Amino acid sequence: MQVQGKTPSYTYKPANNKGQCDSGCAQSDSFAPGGQPVYVDGWAGSAQGHFVSKAQFQEWMRQMPKAELHTHVEGSVRPQTILDIADQYQLPLPAPTVEELKQKIGMRQGENLLDFLKKFDHFRFVFDRPETLSRLAYECIDDNARENIVYTELRINPRKNTEKVSIDQVLDSVLDGMEKAKKDLGVEGRLIASINRSYPVESAWEIARAAVARKDRGIVGLDLAGDEVNHPASKFAEVFEYAKANGLGITIHAGEARGPESVMQAVELCHAQRIGHGVRLHEDPAAMQALRDKGTVLEMCPESNKLLNVTPDLKAYPLKTYMEFGIPVTINTDDRHIFDVNLAHEYTSLAENTGLSLQQLQGVARNAVQAAFLPGQEKTALLASFDRDMKRFESKLYRIGGPAAG
Numbered sequence: 001m002q003v004q005g006k007t008p009s010y011t012y013k014p015a016n017n018k019g020q021c022d023s024g025c026a027q028s029d030s031f032a033p034g035g036q037p038v039y040v041d042g043w044a045g046s047a048q049g050h051f052v053s054k055a056q057f058q059e060w061m062r063q064m065p066k067a068e069l070h071t072h073v074e075g076s077v078r079p080q081t082i083l084d085i086a087d088q089y090q091l092p093l094p095a096p097t098v099e100e101l102k103q104k105i106g107m108r109q110g111e112n113l114l115d116f117l118k119k120f121d122h123f124r125f126v127f128d129r130p131e132t133l134s135r136l137a138y139e140c141i142d143d144n145a146r147e148n149i150v151y152t153e154l155r156i157n158p159r160k161n162t163e164k165v166s167i168d169q170v171l172d173s174v175l176d177g178m179e180k181a182k183k184d185l186g187v188e189g190r191l192i193a194s195i196n197r198s199y200p201v202e203s204a205w206e207i208a209r210a211a212v213a214r215k216d217r218g219i220v221g222l223d224l225a226g227d228e229v230n231h232p233a234s235k236f237a238e239v240f241e242y243a244k245a246n247g248l249g250i251t252i253h254a255g256e257a258r259g260p261e262s263v264m265q266a267v268e269l270c271h272a273q274r275i276g277h278g279v280r281l282h283e284d285p286a287a288m289q290a291l292r293d294k295g296t297v298l299e300m301c302p303e304s305n306k307l308l309n310v311t312p313d314l315k316a317y318p319l320k321t322y323m324e325f326g327i328p329v330t331i332n333t334d335d336r337h338i339f340d341v342n343l344a345h346e347y348t349s350l351a352e353n354t355g356l357s358l359q360q361l362q363g364v365a366r367n368a369v370q371a372a373f374l375p376g377q378e379k380t381a382l383l384a385s386f387d388r389d390m391k392r393f394e395s396k397l398y399r400i401g402g403p404a405a406g
Helices: 053-065 080-090 098-105 113-122 130-145 167-185 201-212 231-247 260-269 280-284 286-294 302-307 319-325 343-354 358-370 376-395
Strands: 038-040 049-050 066-074 148-156 188-198 219-225 249-254 274-278 297-300 329-331
Touching: 038 130, 038 358, 049 053, 053 358, 066 297, 066 343, 066 358, 080 098, 080 130, 098 113, 098 302, 113 280, 130 148, 130 260, 148 167, 148 219, 148 260, 148 376, 167 188, 167 231, 188 201, 201 219, 201 231, 219 231, 231 249, 231 260, 231 280, 249 260, 249 286, 260 280, 260 286, 280 286, 280 319, 286 319, 286 358, 297 319, 302 343, 319 329, 319 343, 329 358, 343 358
Parallel strands: 038 049, 066 148, 148 188, 188 219, 219 249, 249 274, 274 297, 297 329
Antiparallel strands: none
């Protein structure tokens, strides 16, 4: 249904660096009159507030300026691009049509992590050439631009088929594609090099050194991903010590397959400033307190966590709990073409299932900008630009009965 009441009159006040509203924010961050928040129709947690249809809310989320910090190039390859590259290089097609390919590579409820990993067997060939890697990176940024993501940090594990492409070639090719996308599309982007925990520490060192060597070209961080259960972060502590000493931001996948102890290991032993996922952090209140005190940011990926059975359903998803506790949270897609999701959908789904309001989601969007792995002056400029974009977005919010803002 449409917004009830008068024409919206909304004033945005940014969240502070803990992800919370500053004093007075709760009173001003709402539609007038009445000071009531705006929710998506379908959330039944409260009768208080203004409600809009799910389609309306999702369109707002598409238009709203956003940033994304946790998106893997590998899982964000367009199905059509997979078929294009197979055809271009005369390789066996993994499926005859896009729709049939989506059935092969898309995750479905009830599948598990092993099923997820097998999805990539259908299209590993797209990572074998510098020119295709550049295309993949460009298209990731293009997908972001289509839903007004104004800043993004892509990540990729650069250890591919080393007989065809080296670690250096992978990183340089992705950076080339991102540079071209910035010129064409105006989306600011940076790259995070990702380490697979299952590989020897020597491999991690190679990736870390290659990342540090490309700081001036746009690599801003180092990530640790993969088998969290059998390969703890402590195994790579010296690698991340080196990364920190050389000015890279540090983000580590933790609290997904293992509990809060994995998160604390990442933070305390590997200097993680951001945690990828962190879904199970709530199992230990002391760990939650520690992250709040440190200001550690959570890169949460709702649809991924649901489909990989990390959370039973999104109604139980802990993002709002963390946010209200004072831990800075962000919303991300993880692997958008494997999970068949975009960022606007992620925002809308959380609004529908957990009762996050439009105003709260604006604060979450700004958290991602605040948590960007950027030098001080660049981050200050990005925040200023983001706040201007958000005010423009507010000025276009629906009037009662009016058409969608353009």
